[in-house]
Amino acid sequence: MGNEKIRLGIIYGGKSSEHEVSLRTALSIMKAVDANRYEVTPIYVQLDGSWVKGDAIAGQLPERIDALRLSSGSPDENTEISSTGRQMIPSSKPASLFSIGQQVDVIFPVVHGPNGEDGTIQGMLELANLPYVGAGVMASAVGMDKWMMKTVFAQTGLPQVKYVGLLRSQWENNREGTMDRIEHELGYPCFVKPANMGSSVGVNKAKNREELATALNVAAKFDRRLIVEEFVSARELEIGVLGNEEMITSVVGEIIAAKEFYDYEAKYKGAGTELAIPAMVPEHVSEQIADVAKKAFQALDGSGLSRVDFFWDEKNDKLYINEVNTMPGFTPFSMYPMLFQAAGISYSELIDRLVQLGIERHADKQRNIVDAEELE
Ligand SMILES: Nc1ncnc2c1ncn2[C@@H]1O[C@H](COP(=O)(O)OP(=O)(O)O)[C@@H](O)[C@H]1O
Ligand SMILES: [Mg+2]
Structure with missing residues (x-):
C-alpha cells in the first residue's frame, strides 16, 4: 500500500439494543486512528435499518454522539437522497454496498447483537468481496447463538456449565413438561436466556418453578431459541x-x-x-x-x-x-x-x-x- 492511506469504512449503529454502544465505539475508533494513515468513511445503520453514508463526518470528528448520528454526507450518484437530505441506502439493497466498496479498502463493522455480530453483515461483506475486521460468517453466527456455541464447546471438550437448549414452541406447547425436564436436569437456581441477544437482555435467574415460568416467558419474547443453565456462584x-x-x-x-x-x-x-x-x-x-x-x-x-x-x-x-x-x-x-x-x-x-x-x-x-x- 506504500504511502497511500488506508481507506477504512466503519459500519456502526444497527437495529439492536446495543445501538448506542456501537455509536460510542465508532466515535472512539475515528478519534484513535492516525489521520495521516487512514481515511475514514463512517457508514451509519439507523435504528430503522436504513443506511446513511457520511464522508463529511470523518473530517468533523463530532464530539457528541448526537452529532455523529445526525451528520449528513455529501451527495453521491450511487445513493438515494431522502426527504431529509441525508443519503439513504436502504439496508435491503446490498448492491449499495458494492458502490461503497469502491471507496474503501477495508471495513470495520462495529455493530453488536443480532444483525450485527451474527454473521449477517459479515455475509454481505463477503458478497461484496470486501476485506473486513473481525470474525467471518460462521464464527459470528455460532458466537451469537448461545445454544449452538455450547454445542460446539461440548464437541471440543471445553469445560462449561450444564445447560438445556429449547425452542420457544416447545415451551409454549408443553410448559409443565419443559419445566419438569429443566428441574430434573438442572435444578434451582438456574439462568434463563434468549439464545441470541447479548448485553444481558432477557436474562433472568430463577429460584423456583414460578420464577422459571416467568423467566422463560420473558426470554421467549426475544428469541425463538432459548437456553437454561445451571447457576454457578463464581x-x-x-x-x-x-x-x-x-x-x-x-x-x-x-x-x-x-x-x-x-x-x-x-x-x-x-x-x-x-x-x-x-x-x-x-x-x-x-x-x-x-x-x-x-x-x-x-x-x-x-x-x-x-x-x-x-x-x-x-x-x-x-x-x-x-x-x-x-x-x-x-x-x-x-x-x-x-x-x-x-x-x-x-x-x-x-x-x-x-x-x-x-x-x-x-x-x-x-x-x-x-x-x-x-x-x-
Ligand atoms: N450460569 C450462570 N451462573 C451464574 N451467573 C450467570 C450464569 N449465566 C449468566 N450469568 C450472569 O448473567 C450475566 C449475563 O449472562 P451472559 O450469558 O454473559 O449473557 P450476555 O450475552 O447477555 O452477556 C453474566 O455476566 C453473569 O453475571
Ligand atoms: Mg456475557
Whole structure:
C-alpha cells in the first residue's frame, strides 16, 4: 500500500439494543486512528435499518454522539437522497454496498447483537468481496447463538456449565413438561436466556418453578431459541484473543458486579461495576483461561478479535467457559481494549493490527480455487 492511506469504512449503529454502544465505539475508533494513515468513511445503520453514508463526518470528528448520528454526507450518484437530505441506502439493497466498496479498502463493522455480530453483515461483506475486521460468517453466527456455541464447546471438550437448549414452541406447547425436564436436569437456581441477544437482555435467574415460568416467558419474547443453565456462584473472568490462525491472548480481567449479576444497567451505565485488570487470580487459572480461550476461538474458526468470558468457582477451583463475543465492546474503556492495553498494545495499535488481520484473511481467501477448471 506504500504511502497511500488506508481507506477504512466503519459500519456502526444497527437495529439492536446495543445501538448506542456501537455509536460510542465508532466515535472512539475515528478519534484513535492516525489521520495521516487512514481515511475514514463512517457508514451509519439507523435504528430503522436504513443506511446513511457520511464522508463529511470523518473530517468533523463530532464530539457528541448526537452529532455523529445526525451528520449528513455529501451527495453521491450511487445513493438515494431522502426527504431529509441525508443519503439513504436502504439496508435491503446490498448492491449499495458494492458502490461503497469502491471507496474503501477495508471495513470495520462495529455493530453488536443480532444483525450485527451474527454473521449477517459479515455475509454481505463477503458478497461484496470486501476485506473486513473481525470474525467471518460462521464464527459470528455460532458466537451469537448461545445454544449452538455450547454445542460446539461440548464437541471440543471445553469445560462449561450444564445447560438445556429449547425452542420457544416447545415451551409454549408443553410448559409443565419443559419445566419438569429443566428441574430434573438442572435444578434451582438456574439462568434463563434468549439464545441470541447479548448485553444481558432477557436474562433472568430463577429460584423456583414460578420464577422459571416467568423467566422463560420473558426470554421467549426475544428469541425463538432459548437456553437454561445451571447457576454457578463464581467470579467472572474475561480474556481477549487477537489474531487469525495464529493468535495471542491478553491479560485476564475480572468483572466485579455490585448487583446480583452483570446485567444491562451494570454493563452500560457502570452501575456499581468494577473492572480489575489484571484479575487477581492464581497463575494456573490465568493459564487455563488462555488455553481454553484459544481453543474456543479455533473451534469457532474465529478471526481478528474475540473476548472470551469465563466463570471461575474459586472454592472448588473449577473453570467454566461462558461465551465467546466476536464483536466485544470496543471503546477505549471497554474490557477488550483495556485487557490488551494492559498487555502492552494500545488502542490505536489494536485497531492497526485488526485492520491488517482483516486484510490478511481476505487475501488468504483469494487463494482458494473457486472453479475446478482452473486446475486443468
Ligand atoms: N450460569 C450462570 N451462573 C451464574 N451467573 C450467570 C450464569 N449465566 C449468566 N450469568 C450472569 O448473567 C450475566 C449475563 O449472562 P451472559 O450469558 O454473559 O449473557 P450476555 O450475552 O447477555 O452477556 C453474566 O455476566 C453473569 O453475571
Ligand atoms: Mg456475557
